[in-house]
Amino acid sequence: MAGTGSRPLSPHLQVYRPQITSVLSITHRITGIGLSAGLLLLVWWLVAAATGPEAYATVQGFMGSWLGLLLLFGFTLANWYHFCNGIRHLVWDAGYGFEMPSVYLGGWFVVGAALGLTVLTWLVALIVW
Numbered sequence: 001m002a003g004t005g006s007r008p009l010s011p012h013l014q015v016y017r018p019q020i021t022s023v024l025s026i027t028h029r030i031t032g033i034g035l036s037a038g039l040l041l042l043v044w045w046l047v048a049a050a051t052g053p054e055a056y057a058t059v060q061g062f063m064g065s066w067l068g069l070l071l072l073f074g075f076t077l078a079n080w081y082h083f084c085n086g087i088r089h090l091v092w093d094a095g096y097g098f099e100m101p102s103v104y105l106g107g108w109f110v111v112g113a114a115l116g117l118t119v120l121t122w123l124v125a126l127i128v129w
Contacts, residue, residue, distance in 0.1 A: 020107045028085050031078040038075035076121055081114035 016022070045063070048055040062068045088106050091097050097106050 020104060024085065024107050024110065028082065031082045031085075034074065034078040035082060038071070038078065041071060041075065073118070073122065077114060077118045080117040080121070081110065084110045084113045084117070 041063075045059050048059040063072060088097070088110050091106070097103065
């Protein structure tokens with residue numbers, strides 16, 4: 001009978017070393033979920049703005065707290081990562097970038113671009129405010 005030994009029946013995360021391709025794929029999915037959750041913050045802000053000054057002040061107070069700023073920074077990072085990785089997938093859909101050196105270069109480019117664009121976004125926001 002197959003599978004009666006101590007080996008797992010199918011490969012899983014405990015068997016394989018994480019590679020950039022798998023980490024980026026998992027991160028893409030996580031950021032997609034994070035973007036959905038972050039939209040709840042946006043809806044809260046919009047509803048508060050429509051409700052009145054007291055509700056708006058409450059939301060603004062939270063958004064200005066260390067937790068609110070951390071969530072907004074994470075939301076910004078998730079947006080830029082998902083955007084950059086989406087462009088990477090469009091390039092793949094066009095039939096380019098499947099060679100392993102290109103896959104790794106594109107992956108690291110996505111990470112660098114997402115981090116750089118996030119920092120740039122926050123720097124511009126700080127200058128404007």
